[in-house]
Amino acid sequence: MKPPATRTGFDVAVIGGGLVGSALSFGLARAGQRVVLLDEGDAAVRASRANFALVWVQSKGLGLPEYAGWTIRSSNAWGEFAALLKSETGLDVGFERPGGFHLALSEAELERRALQLKRLHNQPGIVTYETEIVDRKRLELSLSGLGRDVVGGSFCPLDGHCNSLRLHHALHTALFNRGVRYLASHKVEDIAYNAGEFALRTGQRELRAGKIVIAAGNASMQLAPLVGLVAPMKPNRGQIIVTERVQPFLRHPIVTLRQTDEGTIMIGDSQLDGIDPDEVTMPIISVMAARAIRMFPILARLNVVRTWSGIRVMTHDGFPIYDQSETCPGAFLVCCHSGVTLAANHAFTLASMISRGRLDADSVGVFSARRFDVR
């Protein structure tokens, strides 16, 4: 049943202006919905800020095989997504899918990786896709300047990356062009549901919408219960090292190391519990730096111009939560770690479902937070 048109004219209020919220808003606007996107201010934590820009397939789905299929779907749609943004905004988000690697710095690491892949692909219901363990010789065909310690790795031709800053810029430009109302510094403090309509209270004003989407990253944990949903989150902290620009030498993204299209090298992937986004811990930076140099010795003399510490949006099991409320029909919840990889699905598939008022149980039912219920 269609909710009544609201006085303020918003069909959907999306809470959270990061990559998830803005990709959803884009899709909703394309579906003809009148959208308001509510965001926090400039000093907010913003997990999206610290993303690694990977559009990544390999390793996804150990523990929930459907996630692999969902991921591949998004990876396959990403080219179209990028082309759409380019035609609407003129901005090229730099999407490339040359295939990506994990690198192992010891035989033990390689064995663990092989085992992990085997477990992943042996799961009943897993969609088959190409991922292989490769030896050093095979690596050398694609990667130049490998360090001595690299013994092998894994490769998946579906892995890619983009320029996530331009993605962010392109999405916001597209939203602006499509008349999506973007309200920064509007942190949502309360949500009320009444007669098929949602009233959102922020510090600055009250807004009404026929539907809402909570896409607020880790903060979804506080907002979800307001509409009868749960979002069990376990944020962790990751750090990223960024170097100065270098002439292109690394075309393929490595899961913890990539060269951006600007030439800078990004080194990432550590994991610490805790949510202080401003703390960069030196010992961790040191380990990351040492591993990166072992992978590509030419990195040693590059200048590090910046380090980031970012909070990962992480659900309890690491898989997305896509949910719709039963007590407050029209309230949706979208939380996931891989906001870049899944951006295409969010803009196309999920937005389409939400605009029609219902998540399709067959495609995304498995991602409901009900899976966390203790039976």
Add this chain to the structure above:
Amino acid sequence: MSNALKTRYDVAVIGAGPAGLAAAAVTARAGLETIVLDENPSPGGQVYRAVTTSPLHATKVLGDDYRRGLDLVRELERSGAQLVSATTVWSVSRELEVGISRHGRAQLLSARRIVLATGALERPFPIPGWTLPGVMTVGAAQTLLKSSGLVPQGSVVLAGLGPLLWLYAAQLLNAGASINAILETTPRRNLLSAVPYAPAFLLSPYFSKGLALLARVRRRVRILPGATRIAAVGDSQIQAVRFVARGREIRLPVDNLLLHQGVAPNVNLAMSIGVEHRWDALQLCWRPIADEFGRTSIPGIAVAGDGAGICGAWAAEQRGRLAGLRIVNDLAGGRVAEAPSEQSLRQSLRRWQIGRGFLDRLYQPAAQFRVPEDDAVIVCRCEEVTAGQVRHAVRIGCEGPNQLKSFLRCGMGPCQGRLCGLTVTELMAAERRVAPQAVGYYRLRPPVKPITLAELASLPRSDAAESAVVRE
């Protein structure tokens, strides 16, 4: 000076300008193990740059005030503090751990107290063409004079306002070089707001010196007051400067255009530690929130000198001493030989502050040179982002400098906002019609100066760190 570095000190002073030299001398004399870390090859900071090595120290070119730097260096040498030059400080943590880089090697050391005396840098001067070869700051030209005895050739034009502009002009004339013109950008209304503070300024020692200097320069150089719409013109290097003065559009051929419109605290290290700052609406810059001893919002970290707020070389010394005395009080108790009392320092500083009010108002840079009107002007030199691009980002919803980084890479270059930050804050504030305090500043993190990946890799690690990275 001993070359071997310890890993623990009582006091680490960062910066060997007047504030750092004075602070360290005080703490070292009191018996506290003190180290001074400075990036430059020799001490003196910027105002006393190359004071121990200048080829001009025997001449009259640089003026008498410059020699004060030598006294401060000698005082430091006598105090027993350890001075380490050519050493970059790339991080300081809340736990008072200092990351340094020396001879291409990174090290960590810790201290019980830290004094940030990182001084000031020249305000950005974003005009069309300011990135062209042949355009540099007045301070840069002065460094070339002090450190290497070099003077600009051909048609030399200075543009802007502030005491340094006049000082350098006088030094150039002393050296026998010539200046084609000085384009003075002091807005007329500044005089009105400054006049109430004139009496206090008249009583200060800087007044008579400053006046004589100004008069000497004005006698010998063509001054074009109230210059607006200044632009550097050229393709591979500057060829001319265009501007409006006395209602006329003028174009002068130029070989060297030297820009200066005051200085602002160099806040990068302090901000990266998390020291709270606030926007100073008079000096139009960010400054750390600190008490009169320089103590900041982070226990154990003090700021002194221009880095705490622009105050000039004399006040920087006194504030350095005050910071040092407070530290001695905390850590060692008792009096320090040869040091003035805290009370007399505070009194003379307070008198100086009032006189400073005149200069701050007279030399407040004009809005058009802080927030470029021309959209094509480059705001972020490192990433080549223009004012127009920043304005557009604000229009599509970007509210602050941190979001701006994600939109445009503005502020993500190696200078980490040192040359664009003030412009960006004010530009976004103007576009959004809010106060600069509401817009905020870039969130900064270490390394505040570039160090190599290998240097980072050589720092001590831990099992916890290993398992946080290599997890399966």
Add this chain to the structure above:
Amino acid sequence: MFARLAAVDETSVSLRIDGEPIEARPGDTVAAALLAAGFQHCRTSAVSGALRAPYCMMGVCFDCLVNIDGVGNRQSCLVPVREGMKVELQRGKRAPVA
């Protein structure tokens, strides 16, 4: 261009900038030597290829980047000249060499 004042010591440090033999004064920074030798610019930008020259001479602007003895992106205003030094203008991005 910049010229040396007559009152200043003789230059006595020999180095090369883009292959050209240059004389500098002990204590000069590489940036000062470069400007004294008549070089108008020291690099082409890695972003757009625009020509850049030293701007602040105090290590905060990062415009004075050059390649010194094989290591790129060195801030020339912070490095004192040394006998036999080989300086190359920084052309765009650093090359990935070991």
